[in-house]
Amino acid sequence: MRVDWQSGGNHVARNPAAPHEGSGLEAWAKARGMSGMCFFQTSGSEGLPKWVALRKEAFLISGQAVNAHFEASSNDRWLLALPLHHVGGFAILARAHLAGCGVARLVGKWSPRAFAEACAKTTLTSLVPAQVHDLVRENLPCPAAMRAVVVGGGGMTPELAAAARALGWPVCQSYGMTEAASQIATQAWTSDGPAGGVDTLAVLPHWQTSTEADGRLRLRGPALAAGYVNRAAGGDWQWQPLDPQNGLLTRDHARLWDADGRRWLSFIGRETGYVKILGELIHLAPLQARLESLAIELSWPMMPILVPRPDARAETELVLVTEHGCPDAGPLLERFHQTCPPWLRVRETRALNAMPRSSLGKVREDELRRLVAEE
Template identity: 45%
Template structure:
């Protein structure tokens, strides 16, 4: 069955009611939200997407239809999307990354095919070929599967926007070699998907995830600490947050002041075009022996070592734990079952620690049965923290 947003009237209805993009596995988190949204003019016609809240409290980002349409027009212009294109929606429609494709199709006249089949790299490639897909959005874990399976891209595919996390340069280049035209993007639910995305010309020049072009719908700046500040017509209206007593309250986002993210970025001009480099989230920096260390940078180094060793990129990661002497200890957490796996991880740790400063070295290995992940393949941070706590 087609989602309501697939119909043009969904985007044109000036008297629209709230639409809740509910995760079918977490419907309880939306209880009472429709009734709450209907109580005020500023909340009653918004589209709501769930995002992470403190201590597990349900928190929903409210986006106006006009905001999603502004984002869609900017993405369409960036990707040169026209009515001749055909999108494949392989991401869940309760995520802004999947839902926003429907707005892009409405704005451009492009067609789409929505699949809810369980993810499989070979099946995805076959579906793209059968449906003559030209555009798609994927998360890094899905691109990894395509590369590991050595699946070649169908000829009509001209751009794949990669979001929901960073795709390493090594993996991006390997994807390009297989014909998958991957473009790294950076965005968030509060910005109706993308803030910045690699330009199409990178598909000819080579994958570069550290040089993303800011889309024309955004004004971006940074705080003195390097946190992203963003203003624009595609910005969310605010948050609907459920209280402990099951009532709801509204937290508006000031459109004039804009939104300050917890992400650190670098921004610069090149002629008339503005570019952005994602440095890391506030929580992804830790102090080790008094030095500020970027966990994403260390993870990228680990991925290079894993690729060199022919090891599954999802089989190991770096995890910080508090330490009285060093502020933070860095653990190499890897999947395994026995002492042979532990020995393999120790060798991997030794390889990683070559030619890095002392404060960036991995202190120890922690073997786990499996690294907790979300359905989209991202590390489940809460599950990971609980697993490490139990094993240490």
């Protein structure tokens, strides 16, 4: 796919699996006098679908910052293993354009072995954590040519990152969102590869970040989305602009600090990642991270998910959800329960044929919670 980054033409990033979605959006944008806009549908891992409007310039600003972070040049070659209807894939085109380097695209159904083979002729790529787990599960070594694997769309546990690096994969954690045209903060990078931990990310220089009293992250900067487009019940498109001065108040909780002449970010969790159990406010992210670490130690082929479900007595109870191909959960839960208090014990396990996932591989948390609540 070729993009004219300087033209005023608009682009609607349609999912090939649902090409009818966004029908009429391009004509609507043109009628409103919009130009140079890219529209991406998003619901993340939760929430209702909507279209995010990003200026082409936003991708160029982001691409310049990411290229500088990884010292990308015309000597590099990107491997595109993410869909182009997501900003994680589309942003690679902007980075390659600015660096003057080529792009190889992995086509067809995701295959960790085909990906590893393609890495022999490329130097930079982006993946989601599920894909990194596939590389580790298949015990695939990283070809020498690949010098940086940017991981986004979710967080790696330290154990997953360590397992990938033991195979030579130079995985580097990033934090971003559709509204930011990809990355907001990224793990430090040196000529020797990633530096620091997966929870210590350097905020890219084009962003201004702050946190509210409740810990939610506020984002301002020139690469921020112009606004949202929703389809009303009657079928008409509705425009919801973002105020550049106020920026975007996210649903993400983060910790910010300044050191070594730059700002750093540690992602804590999403607003919906907190539940009440027997009156105690519980943060699910550390529990999920602990569960995934144990699953990796026990060589699970796919990661199980802790899902909260309403409970009349305790307010919330935890259900362990696995998918076809996972082993018996008994040994995993036995080790998990050794590290948590009695009220956090998992009292039910639910096996699905497959986790509900987006085309990017992210688990759709809202759909998963509905499945657990309905059964």
